[in-house]
Amino acid sequence: MSATPSAAVTAPNPLETQAVREHFATDLALERTRLLYQGSQIPTLFMLLNGLACSWLLWNSADAWLLGGWLLWLVLLAVLRLVQVASFKDALPSQQAAPHWRRNFHLGAMVSGATLAFAVIMLVPSQAYLQQALVYGLIAAAVLSACVAYAVSLRAFLAFALPCLMPSIVYLLNSDAELLRGWGVLSLILSLAVIVVAWQISRLVQHSLLRRFQNQALIDNLEHARQQAEGLNLELAREVEQRRRAERGLRQAHDQLEMRVAERTLELDETTHELSKSEARLSLALEASHLGLWDWNLVTDEVHHSNLQELFGLGQDQVRAVLTDLKPRLHPDDTGLLKRALVAHLKGDSEGYAVEYRFRHADGRWIWIEDRGRAVERDANGAVIRMIGTRRDISLRKRLQEQQQLAATVFEAASEGIVILDADYRFLSVNDAFTRVTGYRQDEVLEQSVTTLVSSREARRQYELIRQELENHSHWQGELIETRKNGELYPQWLRLDVVRDSRGAISHIVGFFADLSARREAEERLRYLSHYDELTGLANRTLFKERLHEAAQRVRQNGQSLALLHIDLDRFKLLNDSLGHEVADQLLRQMSRRLTQAIPEADTLARLSSDEFAVVLDDYGSLSSLARIASRLLAKLRTPMEVGGHELVISASLGISLMPDNAREISALISQANMAMQHAKHLGGNTFQFFTDNLQACTLERLQLENQLRKAIGEGQLEVYYQPKLCLADDSINAAEALVRWQHPQLGLVPPADFIGLAEETGLIGAIGEFVLREACRQAREWQRGGQADIRVSVNLSMHQLRQGNLTSLVRQVLDETELPARLLELELTESQLLDNVENVITTFHQLRTLGVKLSIDDFGTGYSSLSYLKRFPVDYVKIDQSFIRDLSVGSEDAAITRAIIAMAHSLELQVVAEGVETEAQLEYLKSQRCDEVQGYLISPAVTATAFAKLLEEQVAVL
Secondary structure, eight states: OTHHHHHHHHSOOHHHHHHHHHHHHHHHHHHHHHHHHHHTHHHHHHHHHHHHHHHHHTTTTSOHHHHHHHHHHHHHHHHHHHHHHHHHHHSOHHHHTSHHHHHHHHHHHHHHHHHHHHHHHHTSOSSOHHHHHHHHHHHHHHHHHHHHHHTTSHHHHHHHHHHHHHHHHHHHHTOSSHHHHHHHHHHHHHHHHHHHHHHHHHHHHHHHHHHHHHHHHHHHHHHHHHHHHHHHHHHHHHHHHHHHHHHHHHHHHHHHHHHHHHHHHHHHHHHHHHHHHHHHHHHHHHHHHTEEEEEEETTTOBEEESSHHHHHSOOGGGOSBIIIIIGGGBOGGGHHHHHHHHHHHHTTSSSSEEEEEEEEOTTSOEEEEEEEEEEEEEOTTSOEEEEEEEEEEOHHHHHHHHHHHHHHHHHHHOSSEEEEEETTSBEEEEOHHHHHHHOOOHHHHBTOBGGGGOOSHHHHHHHHHHHHHHHHHSEEEEEEEEEOTTSOEEEEEEEEEEEEOTTSOEEEEEEEEEEOHHHHHHHHHHHHHTTBOTTTOSBOHHHHHHHHHHHHHHHHHHOOOEEEEEEEETTHHHHHHHHOHHHHHHHHHHHHHHHHHHOTTOSEEEEOSSSEEEEEEESOOOHHHHHHHHHHHHHHHHSOEEETTEEEOOOEEEEEEEETTTOSSHHHHHHHHHHHHHHHHHTTSSEEEEOOHHHHHHHHHHHHHHHHHHHHHHHTOEEEEEEEEEETTTTEEEEEEEEEEEEETTTEEEOHHHHHHHHHHHTTHHHHHHHHHHHHHHHHHHHHHTTOOOOEEEEEOOHHHHHHSOHHHHHHHHHHHHTOOGGGEEEEEEHHHHTTSHHHHHHHHHHHHHHTOEEEEEEETSSOOOHHHHHHSOOSEEEEOHHHHHTOOTTSHHHHHHHHHHHHHHHTTOEEEEEOOOSHHHHHHHHHTTOOEEESTTTOOOBOHHHHHHHHHHHHHHO
């Protein structure tokens, strides 16, 4: 204990050493200031006396005013310095340490030195040696006394010496008089000596003062240490006494503690026994409740668990910390919830910590955990450092809750009505579908008996039967007619199931019911759609066959007659493609109404397909009456109508077959009516035809011809002939029209009129047109390579090719394959075909024109085309139909029409081709009207490629 104070006294402390140094510096500066003021009285008085002496010596030789002023200033300066010294002595020691005392002393020293320098420079005569010696000696004595007194502080010395000596020395050394320069040298030597002496004195004073202050500090420290030692001795004596008293008290306490330990040991044994019982009971309770205890140290993150294996499937050595061992197994979606609950409890926002989350079991499955706990220990700042709680697996409860929620959701979201009744058939619960179907709200039926909703006696009787069935068999289902809240009757399908308790008594009845109104409507709708056409409301093909079968039965039984009318709308597909399905549907509805109005006596009126209808007439009377009915029907259908903003005139083709005159079976009757309709359509439409045996033969012949034509296309029986075109400008053959011919193996050469129409109807015209296009381009290129003149070949197009939509790409492909220049290909389309689909044709023609292909309008003048259309078609040639050329003579109407066509075409910058030229008169007239090209038998009929090449050779030979 005695070593501690000594260590405190002797051990150096950097902070204390720094403080001591600062204190020494302050005391040293204060002591220097005191020495300066104490030593300045004698030099000040000595300077004043020497100044009076110098004034007496210089009174006669110096300027009296200047000398008087200097002397007055000297006296005033000396008085001020003495007053300053007196003020310093009267100030308190704490005030004497103020910096302004040193600054004032340095200022006074500077002024005193400057005053003496002024006397040397301005008052001493330059030639009187004796006066100079006396005055310089007095001034030097004053300077030496001041320098010795001010040497205590080197700053004070320099503040006096520099203003006093430096100006004087500089003045004397720069003087012209040699004597003054000598005094200057002497002054310089004296100044250096004085500076050295002053520096030495200042250093000695510094050392002396430091030594004195250090000694004084050492004395003070020794005195302080002595006082501390005396205090420590007193404290040590008191401590020894206190220890003696503590030892006596400790002996007494030890004796008492032994007695208490014996008593507490006995109590602890009893408590331990009770605790063992409690732990056993707690273990049993935890095992029964499947709880796991946990104790978590939040500082070290250590955690202790029970029932880890039962809860998580983990061993004790696998779970030692919460953050590293348990947190990674939490479900990502539940981490935030657990964190918020834990933080809320740690902040004191909740009394206990309780949360449910998912945890990944050791076998990989997710289990639900209920976690509860609370803080049991906090640190000095109130932060929780320990928590205790319990965990248990609630996965089964969660699954039950999910099943309950799912059942509740299904109960409310079910489209069928669901009711739950008690044993007395009172409503316990109903779902939303019950309210939607019956109109009764839930609060209107709860606790009410089912019989309150039953109004009729029959329904009450039926419910009694249902009740008996449920009691006997626990199940019933069937269809009922129920009443909604608004009194509306509706069909209902009902299923009831009984729920019995453990004793077998009825506890609940669960009912499921559905409104069958929509199903009944759908069934009626389906029944209607299965027999009637949805668009027109007419009988469909199914109902038509049923009624036709019934009518045929009546014919066989009663010996009556039956007529079947098969109706097909002319050019309906073209209208559908041009105006769209919506307009076509409106047209069909109006046509069906017209059919109904035109034939009210019909037994059945049906729609067989998109544009085909059938009429069944029972006991039609005579053939003439049947013809009148057909004519009236066609006239009614042909009446103009307004559809979708378009005024349309739609005609029809009608075929009639009779039973039993033509057919005895229904299938034959239908086939014959269709043959008659096809024949009417072949005749141009807008007419009707009765079925005859000859018609059937023609139909078979056309069918055979169609099959042979298909075979001809595949086997290469088709050939291309070329009819020359004569250019009237130079009478040369510069073009040819490609015409297809069919070389039949048995029939020989089949005229185009016999198969082109059939090809158009069957769609074979597309393949024929492609064949002619390829062959004509190939032949024209071959002629070009053979050295003949460039021959432009004309190929006729069909609407079928235009409707396919690939005409432009086909022409481009053929030109690329044959390498024929596009300018040598001309495509012809009849005027009537142009008007079938104007916009589509214009678009296609522009695409072909872009390729460089020439375009021509064939049979011009027969299609009643508008000039506005003619301007829109990008064509190069107009081909006058041969009907105008055949009767061409001067002054005839055909001549006028031909002349007008040529003039109109030329005004539109189009070239004109006349076909069917057979006489010289026709040729001369066309030349006179400046027609561009002609073709016909006068020039040459259509010939083979070889014959056409000979014509070209003959033409070259003539030229």
